[in-house]
Amino acid sequence: MGQTLTGLLTSVRAIAGRPGTQTRARPGDGPDPGLLAALRHCGDHLAALAASGPLTDARRTRLIASIGALTTACSTPGADAFDALLRTGQQALDSGGDAGARLALALADEATALRARSKGAWRLRGNALDALGRSEEAITAYERHLALQQNTAASRDVERRIATLRAAGDRIDEALALVGNGEEARDGKEDRGGGGGGAAGAGAVRLSRRLPAAEARAAFTELVRLRTTERGAADPAVRRLAALYAEHRRLSDRDLMADPLLGGAEPIGVPGLRRFLAGRTVCLVADTPHTAEQEQRPGSSLAALIEGYDLVVRCDAVRHAAPTARTDLHAVTLRGDSPWKGPRWDRRATARLVFGDPLPHWRLALRSRLVPGAQDRIGDATLRRPLHDPALLAEATPADGPASTAYTVLRLLDFLGTPARVDLIGFEGPASLPPREREWIGARTGTTDDTAVRITLR
Numbered sequence: 175m176g177q178t179l180t181g182l183l184t185s186v187r188a189i190a191g192r193p194g195t196q197t198r199a200r201p202g203d204g205p206d207p208g209l210l211a212a213l214r215h216c217g218d219h220l221a222a223l224a225a226s227g228p229l230t231d232a233r234r235t236r237l238i239a240s241i242g243a244l245t246t247a248c249s250t251p252g253a254d255a256f257d258a259l260l261r262t263g264q265q266a267l268d269s270g271g272d273a274g275a276r277l278a279l280a281l282a283d284e285a286t287a288l289r290a291r292s293k294g295a296w297r298l299r300g301n302a303l304d305a306l307g308r309s310e311e312a313i314t315a316y317e318r319h320l321a322l323q324q325n326t327a328a329s330r331d332v333e334r335r336i337a338t339l340r341a342a343g344d345r346i347d348e349a350l351a352l353v354g355n356g357e358e359a360r361d362g363k364e365d366r367g368g369g370g371g372g373a374a375g376a377g378a379v380r381l382s383r384r385l386p387a388a389e390a391r392a393a394f395t396e397l398v399r400l401r402t403t404e405r406g407a408a409d410p411a412v413r414r415l416a417a418l419y420a421e422h423r424r425l426s427d428r429d430l431m432a433d434p435l436l437g438g439a440e441p442i443g444v445p446g447l448r449r450f451l452a453g454r455t456v457c458l459v460a461d462t463p464h465t466a467e468q469e470q471r472p473g474s475s476l477a478a479l480i481e482g483y484d485l486v487v488r489c490d491a492v493r494h495a496a497p498t499a500r501t502d503l504h505a506v507t508l509r510g511d512s513p514w515k516g517p518r519w520d521r522r523a524t525a526r527l528v529f530g531d532p533l534p535h536w537r538l539a540l541r542s543r544l545v546p547g548a549q550d551r552i553g554d555a556t557l558r559r560p561l562h563d564p565a566l567l568a569e570a571t572p573a574d575g576p577a578s579t580a581y582t583v584l585r586l587l588d589f590l591g592t593p594a595r596v597d598l599i600g601f602e603g604p605a606s607l608p609p610r611e612r613e614w615i616g617a618r619t620g621t622t623d624d625t626a627v628r629i630t631l632r
Contacts, residue, residue, distance in 0.1 A: 307387030
């Protein structure tokens with residue numbers, strides 16, 4: 175194998191040149207400069223393998239054979255070496271280790287430059303970046319692959335991988351938001367008391383979803399350790415932080431699996447809902463006979479008004495609006511004694527949020543009442559109690575009973591802060607909210623007219 179490796183390295187250098195060789199213009203039917211650059215990357219890798227001693231790994235042997243096939247294709251006039259380039263990149267990835275992943279990425283970069291619309295090249299690039307722990311860049315490459323892929327069935331594993339990488343990043347974002355909110359609250363108390371900076375340790379941890387995966391795991395571990403030391407394991411925010419850490423590690427170890435009991439819906443958390451709402455106009459429509467009748471009347475001004483919003487929100491059991499009435503976000507609160515039973519949620523909605531506690535009964539209700547295909551997204555456990563979750567609004571349970579679903583949705587939208595505008599439509603008379611909730615809305619009312627109350631989020 176030593177002679178074969180040395181001979182192949184000599185052939186590669188003869189065709190492509192040595193490291194630092196200037197890429198020359200393509201002479202006649204000679205190899206494309208991009209292929210020559212790819213061969214030079216292969217030559218560098220072969221040189222490193224030759225210096226590492228005898229080869230006993232079958233995966234590296236297959237990589238060397240693949241480089242040999244690429245070399246032959248590049249030296250054969252008129253041959254199309256592109257497929258050989260992609261196969262070599264995949265073999266480099268399969269050989270394992272950072273060195274193999276770096277070679278695969280270098281070859282993928284040359285492949286995407288040669289053929290920008292090659293779905294195979296973009297997938298190879300995504301896989302290489304993923305193997306190197308560069309998750310955000312991998313997502314971008316995977317999305318380019320999906321945009322070019324016509325076969326939906328063939329892209330499901332890539333879609334799952336994107337969902338996994340995003341979910342892992344979302345856990346980091348939520349952890350940073352949780353720690354940041356806690357730091358502000360703690361710093362405020364310490365300033366008033368003239369105290370020191372006990373929270374500075376956790377705040378100084380370098381954690382970001384854009385860090386390479388190994389560095390992000392180490393930083394997340396350190397953040398949990400510092401925060402637990404500062405506040406104790408019984409602190410609600412620390413418990414939530416530890417849960418996010420556990421979810422992040424699970425997602426780092428294996429792909430996000432679709433829950434067959436969720437009817438194919440994609441679970442979304444706080445960051446996902448933030449993206450869903452970002453920059454959009456939202457109206458929350460009351461379910462009253464008058465509003466429903468006006469909404470269904472052809473040419474009515476109310477129907478035109480509702481249709482003009484980016485997102486239409488409806489709450490709980492929608493009894494009056496037509497089954498076909500547009501619903502982009504459906505929110506429902508599980509009330510009464512658990513386990514909660516009731517009709518299945520069959521109204522078509524782009525996203526559905528289900529509010530309820532405790533967690534085991536919430537999960538049971540979700541799995542028994544969701545209808546497959548009736549929603550594309552479903553709020554996950556991080557969104558099941560936004561008013562009282564310490565990572566979100568962290569309010570005490572009021573003495574006058576649980577909040578209405580409409581109020582819970584409004585408070586959540588206000589907290590997220592990403593919609594461009596939020597209006598209430600039809601919440602007058604029989605649909606009016608309890609006094610405490612009306613007071614909160616009144617403090618944020620921007621304009622009113624005969625059909626809508628505009629809420630200015632701040």
